[in-house]
Amino acid sequence: xxxxxxxxxxxxxxxLLVFLFQPLLGQKKNLHNFVEIEIVPNHPDWTYEEGxxxxxxxxxxxxxxxxxxxxxxxxxxxEKCTPFITDTIVVASEEVCIxxxxxxxxxxxxxxxxxxxxxxxxxxxxxxxxSPHKITPTQTNPKDFDSFWRKSxxxxxxxxxxxxxxxxxEKCTPxxxxxxxxxQHWRKGTYMYGWLxxxxxxxxxxxxxxxxxxxxxxxxxxxxxxxxxxxxxxxxMGVNGIPLTLDKEVYDNLRYGVLKDYGYIxxxxxxxxxxxxxxxxxxxxxxxxxxxxxxxxxNLGVAGASQGGALSIVTAALDKRVKALAAFYPALCDVxxxxxxxxxxxxxxxxxxxxxxxxxxxxxxxxxxxxxxNFARRLQAPGYYSxxxxxxxxxxxxxxxxxxxxAAPKQLFLARATAHWRLPEQNEIxxxxxxxxxxxxx
Numbered sequence: 001x002x003x004x005x006x007x008x009x010x011x012x013x014x015x016l017l018v019f020l021f022q023p024l025l026g027q028k029k030n031l032h033n034f035v036e037i038e039i040v041p042n043h044p045d046w047t048y049e050e051g052x053x054x055x056x057x058x059x060x061x062x063x064x065x066x067x068x069x070x071x072x073x074x075x076x077x078x079e080k081c082t083p084f085i086t087d088t089i090v091v092a093s094e095e096v097c098i099x100x101x102x103x104x105x106x107x108x109x110x111x112x113x114x115x116x117x118x119x120x121x122x123x124x125x126x127x128x129x130x131s132p133h134k135i136t137p138t139q140t141n142p143k144d145f146d147s148f149w150r151k152s153x154x155x156x157x158x159x160x161x162x163x164x165x166x167x168x169x170e171k172c173t174p175x176x177x178x179x180x181x182x183x184q185h186w187r188k189g190t191y192m193y194g195w196l197x198x199x200x201x202x203x204x205x206x207x208x209x210x211x212x213x214x215x216x217x218x219x220x221x222x223x224x225x226x227x228x229x230x231x232x233x234x235x236x237m238g239v240n241g242i243p244l245t246l247d248k249e250v251y252d253n254l255r256y257g258v259l260k261d262y263g264y265i266x267x268x269x270x271x272x273x274x275x276x277x278x279x280x281x282x283x284x285x286x287x288x289x290x291x292x293x294x295x296x297x298x299n300l301g302v303a304g305a306s307q308g309g310a311l312s313i314v315t316a317a318l319d320k321r322v323k324a325l326a327a328f329y330p331a332l333c334d335v336x337x338x339x340x341x342x343x344x345x346x347x348x349x350x351x352x353x354x355x356x357x358x359x360x361x362x363x364x365x366x367x368x369x370x371x372x373x374n375f376a377r378r379l380q381a382p383g384y385y386s387x388x389x390x391x392x393x394x395x396x397x398x399x400x401x402x403x404x405x406x407a408a409p410k411q412l413f414l415a416r417a418t419a420h421w422r423l424p425e426q427n428e429i430x431x432x433x434x435x436x437x438x439x440x441x442x
Contacts, residue, residue: 035062037072037113037124046389046416047129054100054128058091060115066094072115076100079108079127079397080343080351106134107342108389108397127389127396135400137373138340146378148270148369149279149318156280159184161288165196171221175200175231178221180245185284186277193238194285195221196292199231204296206438207233207289211282211304211311214263214331214346216255218244225303228435233295237285239278239311263347268362270369275332279370282315290321299323299438303431306346306394306420307331309385310372313402316383317375324437325379326430328422329387329394333372334401336364345372345398376402382409384433386426388418 038059048054058074060067069092076085089096103109107130114123142148164182171178179196199205210222222234238244240259242251265274282302289295301324302312309330316322330345337344338351339359349358349367368374383406387399403412413429415422436442 033122035060035067035115035117035120035122037061037115037122039111039113039124039126041126041128043128046127047132048102050104050106050130051102052130053102054109054111055097056100056111056126057095057097058113059095060091060117062117067091067117068093070115070117072096072113074098074111074113077110077112078103078342079110079395080338080392081341083112103130106131106136108132108395125390129389129396132396132400133404135397135404137334137401137405138336138342138344139334139371139373139401140336140368141374141377142365142368145369145374152276152280153283153318156185156284157287159186159188161185161284163288163291171195171223173223173227176223176226178223180243181235181288182243183284183288185241185281190241192241192281192285193243195219195234195236195244197221197223197226197234197236198292198294199226199233201231203231203294205231205233205294206299206301207235207292207295208301208303208434208438209282209285209289209315210234210236211302211308211315212236212239213305214307216240216242216259216262217251218246218248225431228431229439229441232435232438233289233292235285235289237282239281239307241277261347264349264358267349267358267366268360270366273366273370275370278311279314279318282311283319286315286319286321299440301325301434301438303327303434305329305422309394313372313379313383314375316381317378320380322381324434325381325383326434327383327385328426328430329391329420330372330385330399330402331394332370333376333394333398335367335371335398337395337398337401339364343395343397345401346394373402373405377405377407379406379408382437384411384413384430386413386415386422386430388414388422389416390419393420 040057042055073088075083077083108127112125162184166180177198181194181196185192212219219238222236226234266272302315303326304312305328309327310332312325312327316325333345335344335349
């Protein structure tokens with residue numbers, strides 16, 4: 001019996017990875033090329049003190065055999081910033097060591113390498129940290145932050161949810177009923193949508209609000225998470241006000257049409273910025289969960305990755321009913337980093353390519369009210385966080401800027417070699433902690 005339980009638990013965790021994060025797994029597959037450049041730092045934890053030199057060992061490998069007499073170009077730069085070293089070397093033996101210098105302030109250094117073999121270019125990069133727990137935010141905390149969000153939530157609460165809950169038999173399992181849910185939000189006649197998973201067995205259950213990564217796409221029902229252990233209620237919410245049962249063509253038309261780059265819509269106004277509807281919608285989703293007869297009334301968590309990681313922190317900060325959160329590589333953290341000569345968080349509002357368009361007082365001021373850093377300052381619920389050092393989408397500099405200001409109980413699981421994807425061990429540890437926290441089990 002114990003062996004069966006162990007296998008079932010691992011099957012569920014692997015299923016979570018495959019079904020919930022399949023788009024991200026595709027990025028991992030691309031790491032394995034016919035020719036690879038191995039970049040190995042001289043500290044096994046990839047972490048240094050300010051002023052300490054970094055040495056990288058480089059190998060160019062084809063089918064597990066090191067190539068020699070190949071020309072390799074490398075750059076050294078602060079994360080997502082202009083390189084301060086650009087050089088070309090000949091890898092005359094199986095490996096070569098380079099000195100990358102150091103950084104004088106907390107942050108991340110990027111070593112990027114490229115090589116041409118048989119006319120085809122190959123590349124790789126690695127980020128190493130300098131005193132990451134000393135990284136402080138660049139984002140400003142406005143004096144009226146709390147009053148702004150109190151008013152925003154009060155306004156949203158005046159719109160009746162009027163839930164429409166539809167059983168979807170083809171998505172149900174022997175253990176779980178799955179429903180498509182429509183909730184009225186923001187103004188009368190407009191809606192948000194989600195998948196509700198409820199254990200079939202009678203009883204009261206903890207609940208998890210599952211929040212999606214960025215993009216205009218159908219959100220999956222979180223059946224695997226709902227079937228962990230003795231069962232959970234899950235509500236996976238789409239944030240763009242679109243039913244989750246439409247054809248792919250509809251989402252693509254919106255993604256590349258009217259909702260393209262939605263993270264920039266009305267960025268010059270804190271009252272009308274696109275994410276105001278999303279942030280308040282997350283709290284309204286919790287309002288809905290608390291009306292369910294099967295909810296145990298006390299144990300509610302939030303979880304997500306990237307944009308979903310950001311929304312998990314935001315929701316837990318705005319709503320004290322949240323008792324635990326799990327956030328993987330959160331987006332929208334310290335987005336003003338670029339204005340101070342370092343990496344900022346997704347959606348990279350002030351990156352060099354977008355600086356001229358977005359670097360205005362009005363847009364900078366708006367970000368103060370939506371930056372995850374300012375929600376992280378207000379967290380009270382315990383959280384488990386996880387990311388990698390090589391994430392170019394949600395740079396670790398930005399994630400640490402938010403993490404370091406959290407005063408609530410917190411844990412961090414680092415999978416340093418990962419980018420904007422994660423390993424089964426990350427899911428097992430973080431989701432395992434979330435389940436145990438919400439069910440009060442060891």
